Amino acid sequence: MSQTVAKSNQTKRWQEMDAAHHLHPFTTHHELAKKGARVITKAKGVHIWDSEGNRLIDGMAGLWCVQVGYGREELAEAGYKALKELPFYNTFFQTTHPYAAELSAKLAEVTPKGIDRFFFANSGSEGNDSAVKIIRYYWNLQGKPQKKVIIARKKAYHGVTMASASLSGLTSMHPQADLPLPGFVHIDCPYWYGDGGDMTPEDFGLKIARRLEEKILELGAENIAAFVAEPIQGAGGLIIPPSTYWPEINRICKKYDILLHVDEVICGFGRTGKWFGSDTYGIEPDMINMAKGLSSGYQPIAAVGIGGRIGEAIFNSSEEWSHGFTYSGHPVACAVALANLDVMQKEKLVEKAGGEIGAYFQKKLKELEDHPLVGETRGVGLIGGIELVKDKKTREKYPSELDVGYRCRVHCFDNGLVMRAIGDTMVLSPPLVITKGELDELFGLARRCIDLIAKDLGRS
Numbered sequence: 001m002s003q004t005v006a007k008s009n010q011t012k013r014w015q016e017m018d019a020a021h022h023l024h025p026f027t028t029h030h031e032l033a034k035k036g037a038r039v040i041t042k043a044k045g046v047h048i049w050d051s052e053g054n055r056l057i058d059g060m061a062g063l064w065c066v067q068v069g070y071g072r073e074e075l076a077e078a079g080y081k082a083l084k085e086l087p088f089y090n091t092f093f094q095t096t097h098p099y100a101a102e103l104s105a106k107l108a109e110v111t112p113k114g115i116d117r118f119f120f121a122n123s124g125s126e127g128n129d130s131a132v133k134i135i136r137y138y139w140n141l142q143g144k145p146q147k148k149v150i151i152a153r154k155k156a157y158h159g160v161t162m163a164s165a166s167l168s169g170l171t172s173m174h175p176q177a178d179l180p181l182p183g184f185v186h187i188d189c190p191y192w193y194g195d196g197g198d199m200t201p202e203d204f205g206l207k208i209a210r211r212l213e214e215k216i217l218e219l220g221a222e223n224i225a226a227f228v229a230e231p232i233q234g235a236g237g238l239i240i241p242p243s244t245y246w247p248e249i250n251r252i253c254k255k256y257d258i259l260l261h262v263d264e265v266i267c268g269f270g271r272t273g274k275w276f277g278s279d280t281y282g283i284e285p286d287m288i289n290m291a292k293g294l295s296s297g298y299q300p301i302a303a304v305g306i307g308g309r310i311g312e313a314i315f316n317s318s319e320e321w322s323h324g325f326t327y328s329g330h331p332v333a334c335a336v337a338l339a340n341l342d343v344m345q346k347e348k349l350v351e352k353a354g355g356e357i358g359a360y361f362q363k364k365l366k367e368l369e370d371h372p373l374v375g376e377t378r379g380v381g382l383i384g385g386i387e388l389v390k391d392k393k394t395r396e397k398y399p400s401e402l403d404v405g406y407r408c409r410v411h412c413f414d415n416g417l418v419m420r421a422i423g424d425t426m427v428l429s430p431p432l433v434i435t436k437g438e439l440d441e442l443f444g445l446a447r448r449c450i451d452l453i454a455k456d457l458g459r460s
């Protein structure tokens with residue numbers, strides 16, 4: 001497969017150092033060593049450049065995170081200022097600093113109703129791991145220590161630490177580390193295009209939501225601690241829930257007194273056209289996890305937001321809560337996150353994603369459905385998926401050995417577009433600052449690359 005052909009000696013040197021010494025996330029290393037990694041050296045607005053000077057439009061906002069676009073002076077300056085004033089201090093043992101205090105208060109303003117206290121971590125995975133500990137602690141404080149089982153979903157992605165990977169329902173992540181841990185179970189997810197057959201999306205949404213009720217009844221509500229889910233499943237294939245799904249999940253969690261932990265790592269901070277996916281879908285979370293868009297990826301920071309009943313339980317407990325990271329609420333990360341939220345509010349980026357720009361993105365996405373290879377497009381706000389299929393009528397997929405999505409992604413890279421492939425679903429999640437003109441560029445390239453893979457498959 002093609003990759004940047006190293007022309008310059010500098011690129012070659014970086015590739016050699018990297019191949020010799022760098023263990024990459026989610027990578028088959030012997031393949032990468034043969035090809036040489038693409039070296040990304042700079043970024044501005046919605047574009048990135050590699051070390052050979054090739055410019056690409058970043059349809060994935062990095063890894064679903066650069067909401068405000070690259071190269072924002074406001075964020076850089078906020079980070080620099082904090083680095084000079086208070087490069088580090090911790091938030092353990094009864095200390096705080098202005099950045100963590102102000103960011104907590106800011107988050108209480110923008111997060112869904114009822115979420116009003118925040119624990120800081122450094123990654124989405126750490127956030128979810130912390131959430132699992134909070135869930136266990138909450139039920140222990142309630143005198144219900146038997147409420148332990150956590151129900152999550154197939155195709156869910158919640159991160160890679162031991163508990164977060166156990167929550168994840170992408171089964172290929174499990175065997176290398178003997179996961180999931182005991183006490184984590186997975187139910188079906190609302191993937192209508194793949195699994196819905198002849199059902200309407202609404203009927204299918206209800207049927208799949210009721211899998212939660214079935215699992216609760218099977219295991220006993222007295223044993224179930226929480227249900228954990230992303231509003232839209234991201235890394236599992238951009239699975240958009242039918243409109244009936246979340247209201248039914250709300251109902252079931254309340255009826256059986258199950259905590260609802262919503263993983264907003266991708267959907268948070270405007271991605272779906274409102275501040276949080278929970279706002280878009282009317283989800284009533286007891287707890288949320290956020291990362292990525294919180295700092296637009298400029299600094300590693302995550303936050304677990306907790307609602308009233310969990311907050312009260314922990315705050316009113318007479319014992320110390322035994323959890324926290326050295327860098328929980330790191331001043332530089334908090335300062336950059338604050339500047340990021342400020343830009344988002346001043347430039348009304350959430351309103352844009354939920355308004356004209358989001359609508360334009362969705363229109364351009366939908367237009368791809370006329371392509372012979374495109375079975376379905378699906379999206380909301382500034383997130384979208386394009387599922388490539390062998391047969392539009394029957395929804396039959398190509399055999400996985402053909403690597404259709406991956407090959408399409410290679411065409412994208414070679415033609416100046418970053419578009420993620422999840423199986424044969426191509427995914428777009430661009431910076432929220434993207435303009436209509438840039439969306440035209442993005443979708444023009446996307447169509448060209450789908451044409452190229454169609455040609456490879458003899459479909460044009």
Ligand code: PXG
Nearest residue numbers: 123124125157158159230234235263265266
């Ligand atoms: N929850 C969700 C919903 C995520 O999407 C995490 C938790 C974990 O966050 P950290 O910061 O620990 O990576 C994520 C991360 C992909 C891809 O290939 C997706 C993520 C990360 C890396 C790659 O789509 N999501």
